[in-house]
Amino acid sequence: MGAVEIREVTKRFGAQLAVNALSLEVPEGSIYGFIGPNGSGKTTTLRMIMRILPPDTGTVRVLGTDALGSVDDRVAYLPEERGLYKQMTVSDVLEYYAALKGMRRSDARGEITGWLDRLGLAAHAHKRISALSKGMSQKVQFIATVVARPSLVLLDEPFSGLDPVNAVVLREAILKLRKTATVIFSTHDMTAAEELCDFVFMIHRGRKVLDGTLEQIKSAYGSDTLRVRLEAAHPSSLAGLTGVSEVTDLGNLQELRLGPEGRPDEVLAELMRRGSVRHFEVARPSLQEIFVRIARPEIANEHGEHGEHGHHA
Amino acid sequence: MRRVLAVALREYKAAVKTKAFIASLVLMPLLLASSAGLQKVVDAAETQKTLTHAVVDRTGSLRPALEAATERHNAIEVYNVETRARESPFYRLEFVAPSANTRDAILAQRLELSRRHDTGELDGFLEIGPDVFEVVPPGSLPSDPHDLRFQSDRLGARDFARWARRAVDDAVQVRRLADRQISPEVVRTLQTPVPLRMKPTTKRNPATGAIEDGSDESRAAAVFLPAVLAILMFVMVLLGAVPAMQTLVEEKQQRIAEVLLGCVSPFKLMLGKLIGVVAVSATVASVYLGGGYAVASSYGIAGALTPSIFAWFAVFMVLAALVYGSLFMAVGAAASDMKETQSLQTPVMMAMSMPLLLLGAVLRDPGGKIAVVGSFVPFSAPMLMTARLAAPAGVPWWQPALAAAGVLVTALTCVWAASRVFRVGLLMQGKSVSFADLAKWIARG
Numbered sequence: 160m161g162a163v164e165i166r167e168v169t170k171r172f173g174a175q176l177a178v179n180a181l182s183l184e185v186p187e188g189s190i191y192g193f194i195g196p197n198g199s200g201k202t203t204t205l206r207m208i209m210r211i212l213p214p215d216t217g218t219v220r221v222l223g224t225d226a227l228g229s230v231d232d233r234v235a236y237l238p239e240e241r242g243l244y245k246q247m248t249v250s251d252v253l254e255y256y257a258a259l260k261g262m263r264r265s266d267a268r269g270e271i272t273g274w275l276d277r278l279g280l281a282a283h284a285h286k287r288i289s290a291l292s293k294g295m296s297q298k299v300q301f302i303a304t305v306v307a308r309p310s311l312v313l314l315d316e317p318f319s320g321l322d323p324v325n326a327v328v329l330r331e332a333i334l335k336l337r338k339t340a341t342v343i344f345s346t347h348d349m350t351a352a353e354e355l356c357d358f359v360f361m362i363h364r365g366r367k368v369l370d371g372t373l374e375q376i377k378s379a380y381g382s383d384t385l386r387v388r389l390e391a392a393h394p395s396s397l398a399g400l401t402g403v404s405e406v407t408d409l410g411n412l413q414e415l416r417l418g419p420e421g422r423p424d425e426v427l428a429e430l431m432r433r434g435s436v437r438h439f440e441v442a443r444p445s446l447q448e449i450f451v452r453i454a455r456p457e458i459a460n461e462h463g464e465h466g467e468h469g470h471h472a
Numbered sequence: 473m474r475r476v477l478a479v480a481l482r483e484y485k486a487a488v489k490t491k492a493f494i495a496s497l498v499l500m501p502l503l504l505a506s507s508a509g510l511q512k513v514v515d516a517a518e519t520q521k522t523l524t525h526a527v528v529d530r531t532g533s534l535r536p537a538l539e540a541a542t543e544r545h546n547a548i549e550v551y552n553v554e555t556r557a558r559e560s561p562f563y564r565l566e567f568v569a570p571s572a573n574t575r576d577a578i579l580a581q582r583l584e585l586s587r588r589h590d591t592g593e594l595d596g597f598l599e600i601g602p603d604v605f606e607v608v609p610p611g612s613l614p615s616d617p618h619d620l621r622f623q624s625d626r627l628g629a630r631d632f633a634r635w636a637r638r639a640v641d642d643a644v645q646v647r648r649l650a651d652r653q654i655s656p657e658v659v660r661t662l663q664t665p666v667p668l669r670m671k672p673t674t675k676r677n678p679a680t681g682a683i684e685d686g687s688d689e690s691r692a693a694a695v696f697l698p699a700v701l702a703i704l705m706f707v708m709v710l711l712g713a714v715p716a717m718q719t720l721v722e723e724k725q726q727r728i729a730e731v732l733l734g735c736v737s738p739f740k741l742m743l744g745k746l747i748g749v750v751a752v753s754a755t756v757a758s759v760y761l762g763g764g765y766a767v768a769s770s771y772g773i774a775g776a777l778t779p780s781i782f783a784w785f786a787v788f789m790v791l792a793a794l795v796y797g798s799l800f801m802a803v804g805a806a807a808s809d810m811k812e813t814q815s816l817q818t819p820v821m822m823a824m825s826m827p828l829l830l831l832g833a834v835l836r837d838p839g840g841k842i843a844v845v846g847s848f849v850p851f852s853a854p855m856l857m858t859a860r861l862a863a864p865a866g867v868p869w870w871q872p873a874l875a876a877a878g879v880l881v882t883a884l885t886c887v888w889a890a891s892r893v894f895r896v897g898l899l900m901q902g903k904s905v906s907f908a909d910l911a912k913w914i915a916r917g
Contacts, residue, residue: 258478259735
């Protein structure tokens with residue numbers, strides 16, 4: 160049985176179709192990554208799982224129940240930004256959120272102390288939220304989410320705005336959570352998604368475009384990617400290679416995408432004629448690359464449309 | 473239920489622990505006291521003046537009597553018998569030679585005196601007709617020469633006119649009596665008025681069973697107590713409801729609303745907040761009423777605060793907190809920032825201030841039409857019915873009960889409508905909301 164089972168769910172806001180005939184199953188005990196461009200329907204989907212929003216059609220089963228409109232103490236949600244009362248102290252906020260989840264005070268206190276210690280916030284327990292740095296308040300917000308020992312945790316962009324040290328701390332905390340809970344998180348950080356997730360789900364314009372294990376997704380996109388580095392060569396020296404349909408400059412590396420006729424050994428031979436090859440790798444596309452391939456044509460289109468509007472005005 | 477109480481407790485603490493709350497708790501009575509004090513200072517300044525009026529005496533014989541009356545006024549009448557404090561302005565009369573008795577001359581003189589009035593030299597002028605000693609037969613229309621005429625544009629002129637009329641009447645009557653060989657002294661003695669004493673009604677003390685005659689203290693309480701209770705109701709509800717609205721805007725802006733809605737249903741969240749509002753209002757009430765009772769006791773007028781007034785005050789306070797709390801919360805849930813609450817809350821503030829505007833009429837006549845209607849209209853009932861209950865005339869028991877029932881129905885309607893606005897509004901970001909939108913949300917949910 161899945162922790163979350165979404166069947167044929169559609170949600171509109173006025174004329175805008177936010178989620179379109181979406182189906183998804185999140186297995187219990189897994190870490191599930193939601194990716195997708197801004198405004199693609201991630202947050203709406205999360206809110207429907209939270210029962211903050213009801214779907215127009217279709218069903219959302221969460222932890223085996225589909226009682227709509229009732230909140231569930233076993234489900235916890237970390238919204239994308241802030242979500243804390245500025246004038247309250249750290250421990251007061253955490254106790255309040257624990258109480259809202261129906262936790263007893265004595266019970267909550269122990270849990271709160273444990274989490275504050277683990278995330279290096281013990282010294283700040285009695286400070287006001289307004290006195291904390293962004294990273295610190297984000298960690299407090301994370302604790303507020305998980306303090307009541309939920310079985311399903313939804314995290315909306317948990318890593319945005321965190322420095323690398325805090326990002327690692329949070330990553331460890333999420334890995335620790337999976338022992339007791341199913342975790343769903345949305346992110347723009349593809350590296351984090353690749354490292355943490357058992358499953359990745361991509362939504363674009365309200366439709367599911369990717370869903371599966373990383374392995375499944377990457378093999379579906381084949382081995383059409385070459386990563387190369389030429390010594391002291393300008394990226395433009397890679398122009399006009401036979402069989403290569405696209406060149407992406409990754410900085411230190413150049414990523415080449417092969418066309419249908421392209422063959423890696425022919426490209427390598429051509430590269431060796433052009434300069435001294437320092438790195439050559441036949442790779443499967445990164446999640447980043449797959450994301451961009453799906454989303455870019457649409458985004459480019461959108462820009463085009465906006466340009467048109469500008470002219471009319 | 474534990475969750476609802478957790479919300480209520482947080483809201484209560486968040487509202488009561490702020491500096492703004494404590495400051496307004498202290499400042500509000502000071503403000504009321506100082507505005508009352510200011511009124512006194514203005515009145516006092518008015519009474520210390522000397523007013524100058526011109527007198528055109530066409531009889532040519534009343535000057536000595538009027539001068540004597542002025543002297544008596546300035547030496548005796550301006551002072552309060554008990555306190556010896558001066559309570560009205562001194563008068564100075566300037567006797568002007570009458571013009572020729574033609575219409576044009578009379579008009580020219582009036583114009584000239586009016587000009588001196590306009591420059592501030594005179595506060596007004598009095599014209600005594602040449603024929604004032606003649607008795608106009610009852611039923612016939614007096615003509616100009618029989619009149620005492622007073623002209624002024626000053627607002628305070630009425631007091632002088634009344635005084636002047638009495639002074640001229642006295643002098644004229646003395647003359648008429650003398651003409652008929654009657655001794656004015658005898659007539660004066662016979663005309664000694666029967667004394668009139670104004671007192672409030674007699675009541676039976678519910679505690680001791682003894683009959684208590686209306687005292688002058690309860691007279692003071694009769695006006696004071698209803699006014700204070702009604703204004704207190706207003707202040708309390710405002711101090712309770714406005715912070716709840718501000719908190720909601722913060723919750724929307726900081727995306728706290730999403731977290732909260734993930735924990736409790738919108739209705740429970742609002743219920744918790746409403747309990748918080750009622751608790752804040754009750755705190756303000758107990759501080760002020762406790763303090764007020766202590767002050768009233770020290771003046772010996774605490775008897776007017778009966779247990780039944782307390783009880784009805786509590787009932788109406790809770791209901792008012794529910795009505796206005798839910799309305800302000802609907803505003804908070806619909807607005808996306810503080811600035812937007814300003815325009816959205818206008819109708820709520822208007823409904824809330826209406827009873828304050830009617831309060832004067834209610835105090836003057838607690839059983840009058842305005843008072844009775846106002847104390848049944850749900851939005852003004854809490855304030856005006858409390859004021860009427862505290863007035864000495866009292867109110868039959870079924871009236872507050874019926875009004876309370878009406879307010880209760882309104883409160884439930886407001887809570888229901890606000891919870892629908894709440895559910896839609898809380899997750900809405902950065903969009904300006906019109907009243908038409910609100911109506912749509914309430915209708916569709």
